Amino acid sequence: MSTTPDPVWSNRAIKWFDRRLPLFTMMHKELIVYPTPRNINYWWNFGSLAGVALVIMILTGIFLAMFYTPHEDMAFASIERIMREVNYGWLIRFLHMNGASMFFAVVYIHILRGMYYGSYKAPRELLWIIGVVIYILMMAAAFLGYVLPWGQMSFWAATVITSLVTPLPFGETIAIWLWGGYSVDNDTLKRFFSLHYLVPFLIFAFVFLHLWALHTTKSNNPLGVEIKKPADTLPFHPYFTVKDSVTLGAFLFLLCYFVFFAPNYFNHSINYVMADPLVTPEHIVPEWYFLPFYAILRAIPDKLMGVVLMFAAILVWAALPWLDTSKVRSGRFRPTFRIFFWIFVADAVLLTYLGAMPAEGIYVTLGQFATAWYFIHFLVVLPILGKVEKTEPVPESISAAVSAEHQKEASA
Amino acid sequence: MSGLKGIIGAAAVAVGLVAGAPAALAAGGGHGPELKHQSWTFDGLFGRYSEKQLRRGWEVYEGICKSCHTLDYMHYRNLEQIGYTEDEVKEIAARFEVQDGPDEWGDMFMRPATPLDGFAEPYENDAIAMLANGGVVPPNLSVITRARDHGADYVYNLLLGYEDEVPEWATEADPTFSLAPGKSFNTFFPGYAISMPQQLFEGILEYSDGTEATPEQMAKDVSAFLQWAAEPELEERKGLGRMVLLFLIVLTGVLFAYKRELWKDAH
Numbered sequence A: 001m002s003t004t005p006d007p008v009w010s011n012r013a014i015k016w017f018d019r020r021l022p023l024f025t026m027m028h029k030e031l032i033v034y035p036t037p038r039n040i041n042y043w044w045n046f047g048s049l050a051g052v053a054l055v056i057m058i059l060t061g062i063f064l065a066m067f068y069t070p071h072e073d074m075a076f077a078s079i080e081r082i083m084r085e086v087n088y089g090w091l092i093r094f095l096h097m098n099g100a101s102m103f104f105a106v107v108y109i110h111i112l113r114g115m116y117y118g119s120y121k122a123p124r125e126l127l128w129i130i131g132v133v134i135y136i137l138m139m140a141a142a143f144l145g146y147v148l149p150w151g152q153m154s155f156w157a158a159t160v161i162t163s164l165v166t167p168l169p170f171g172e173t174i175a176i177w178l179w180g181g182y183s184v185d186n187d188t189l190k191r192f193f194s195l196h197y198l199v200p201f202l203i204f205a206f207v208f209l210h211l212w213a214l215h216t217t218k219s220n221n222p223l224g225v226e227i228k229k230p231a232d233t234l235p236f237h238p239y240f241t242v243k244d245s246v247t248l249g250a251f252l253f254l255l256c257y258f259v260f261f262a263p264n265y266f267n268h269s270i271n272y273v274m275a276d277p278l279v280t281p282e283h284i285v286p287e288w289y290f291l292p293f294y295a296i297l298r299a300i301p302d303k304l305m306g307v308v309l310m311f312a313a314i315l316v317w318a319a320l321p322w323l324d325t326s327k328v329r330s331g332r333f334r335p336t337f338r339i340f341f342w343i344f345v346a347d348a349v350l351l352t353y354l355g356a357m358p359a360e361g362i363y364v365t366l367g368q369f370a371t372a373w374y375f376i377h378f379l380v381v382l383p384i385l386g387k388v389e390k391t392e393p394v395p396e397s398i399s400a401a402v403s404a405e406h407q408k409e410a411s412a
Numbered sequence B: 001m002s003g004l005k006g007i008i009g010a011a012a013v014a015v016g017l018v019a020g021a022p023a024a025l026a027a028g029g030g031h032g033p034e035l036k037h038q039s040w041t042f043d044g045l046f047g048r049y050s051e052k053q054l055r056r057g058w059e060v061y062e063g064i065c066k067s068c069h070t071l072d073y074m075h076y077r078n079l080e081q082i083g084y085t086e087d088e089v090k091e092i093a094a095r096f097e098v099q100d101g102p103d104e105w106g107d108m109f110m111r112p113a114t115p116l117d118g119f120a121e122p123y124e125n126d127a128i129a130m131l132a133n134g135g136v137v138p139p140n141l142s143v144i145t146r147a148r149d150h151g152a153d154y155v156y157n158l159l160l161g162y163e164d165e166v167p168e169w170a171t172e173a174d175p176t177f178s179l180a181p182g183k184s185f186n187t188f189f190p191g192y193a194i195s196m197p198q199q200l201f202e203g204i205l206e207y208s209d210g211t212e213a214t215p216e217q218m219a220k221d222v223s224a225f226l227q228w229a230a231e232p233e234l235e236e237r238k239g240l241g242r243m244v245l246l247f248l249i250v251l252t253g254v255l256f257a258y259k260r261e262l263w264k265d266a267h
Helices: A012-020 A023-032 A042-067 A075-084 A089-116 A125-147 A152-165 A171-179 A186-217 A236-261 A288-299 A303-318 A335-356 A362-388 A398-411 B002-023 B051-063 B076-082 B086-094 B126-132 B151-160 B168-173 B215-230 B234-263
Strands: A035-037 A233-235 B097-100 B109-112 B184-186
Touching: A012 A023, A023 A236, A035 A236, A042 A075, A042 A089, A042 A186, A042 A236, A075 A089, A089 A125, A089 A236, A089 A288, A089 A335, A089 B234, A125 A152, A125 A186, A125 A288, A125 A303, A152 A171, A152 A186, A152 A303, A171 A186, A233 A236, A236 B234, A288 A303, A288 A335, A288 A362, A303 A362, A335 A362, B051 B076, B051 B215, B076 B086, B076 B215, B151 B215
Parallel strands: none
Antiparallel strands: A035 A233, B097 B109
16 A cells, blocks of 8 residues: 555656655556545446546636626626637536536435445545535535526525524624625625626635545445555556546536536526515525435424534434434445435435425425424434344455455356 | 445436426416426427527517516627527617617717627616516526426426416315406416506517517417527537536446446455
8 A cells, every 4th residue: 555665757857846745656556546445346436537627617617707796787688798709608508507507416426325335434424524615615606606596596695694693692693794784785796796706616626625534434335344455456547547437428518418408407587587575486496416405494383493403404414424323334235324315315306306395285294204204313213223234244355255256156 | 235226226317307307387276277298399408499489489579578677687799699690689679779878968878789789678776567467577588498497397387387266276275265457367476466568469560580479479489589588598508518517427337337347356
């Protein structure tokens, strides 16, 4: 593992530079020889996809900002100008719009993979918590960005979400401070634009910390067994650079399908109606990636409790390394956990559906049950399950398991 | 490999969701007849606009819609994209008056529009527009197919969805329903009571290309025109998209083959 010697550079310029700042040695260590568990499956590719999505968002965003006007009377028109007059403006904007949805899709899979294979367990607790911070920052960036086109849903989403602070102590004062006035208006739009440009760079910084922590603890793997000898690993390049490229191609295909053939698929049509503070849309619905949390918010009749539970639903992830008491890391050797994991996934899908439905009748009741189960899963099931579950035998090492599988295949 | 299969399965589900989405078309309140999906030249992977149809649609817009509805964010020069020559666009633009100025005396003045001008506004301001239209501002039409679910299909059905009397199914669904004075009943308008009276009648317009201007024909042509107004980039977008997707399929295939070769002995 750390047995690989530092490279000796033959190029004199590189040698000179590297002696003073070991950038090339670092790249060699972290991108070329970096030992990666040989048995990680394709679900491990979603981390690099999320990184690519972030880069796409930042690059397209920089160009959009060159043409966008953060003003209540001009924002909507400036986006129409981007779509109609700016060279390939429609392409850059549709990449940014659909890129956000794809970014969340990829990150949700990345998170669920971590949950299934126990990637949050010691010694990866900090790696996991940094990931939760990245997710929260992503939510902030997505919400702020959704307001910028200044359509009807932009305006009313901003109104609903910022109003969430009002049940808190001094809530009214906080809301006025957030808005920069007595309601969502021009000053709110301007500060949202400023912050929308800032947050992605904070995400970038936390992604750096995420990778630093990752390269310290190394990747988890489907077996959940730590790397024990060099035979357990393969160098990152070319094995995983090439493997990541395969899913990158598929990811870009899906993104481009939406961008070129269904660019407004994830959008609400009413957001192409300019913001009007006097007309409230019939249904105020957030983007699909916020729906589960929106469902939790609306499931609780008490506004303050609703807000608290909505935030708790995300913050509870940060406690996951201590809530899951099982000694066995990977879900592969935890048959009962596996059942509960898929129930949890179904619960999250149900919450997503309920978030899109009107808050009335059966939807409210279902929302309350789904919310209750969401928290029961983390706060009751996982702590107890770890103590009582009968787990299957865990292989002694990655390479032992891999060669056992090969023998099985050969004899079959 | 089970991971890869799962991911492909998930992607298939996602694409299936997209494909299935237009299947459910609901009408204004969900009680009346269903929204009828039209076959449009611009649908699908190889969708294109029909310039002839768009020009007929422009004739409908100029003859009927323009007296109340704006086409914000658009310019007369854009009409060259639907097959009008430079001179024809100049001629079309000159039929409209736009405000300019101030001149050297400090006065604003009216002049014929040029191709570089934005489309002329029918009303000087929203207050006048509301006064002339029973208290509502006729919506800008340049983004209307993006701003309504079902886009061009919605516009088409709406234009033909008028009823002289409140139909039975509406009063059955809501016995208290009554039409306020100045409103018309439209099957496909949310809440059914629409401020715009029926516009498309037999014989209201003659097409310059000799096509018979039935209400259905006019509705179809103007809906296609408004689709173009909302998505003028559509042909370029789909054309580029086909190349990009083809490239990505090949690239991903090559990378996958290379990956298998590279990993052959590494598993």
